[in-house]
Amino acid sequence: MAATYKYLTASANVKTMAGKLKGIFVSAASGTPTITVYNSAAATTTDTLLGVFTPTAATSYTFTGDEGGVSFSSGLYIVISGTVAATVFFE
Helix, strand or coil: CCCEEEEECCCEEEECCCEEEEEEEEEEEEEEEEEEEEECCCCCCCCEEEEEECCCCCEEEECCECCCEEEECCCEEEEEEEEEEEEEEEC
């Protein structure tokens, strides 16, 4: 399956069903930015997929995992704090 993408500048539900996180490209980040990724179909933060990290601008974070990505079972919810512009790649 080919990856699709979503551009984010704020927290958002990216996908509301199972899939794979392939990567995150951060095009801009300033101040004290953070990104946290949750296995959730809604705006809930109880099942952490990728713990909070401080992204760097012009950096690609690629997840290889099982068969080229990190699987999630419920959905993909991404929390952004601070100033971040990122493209999330997923299946």
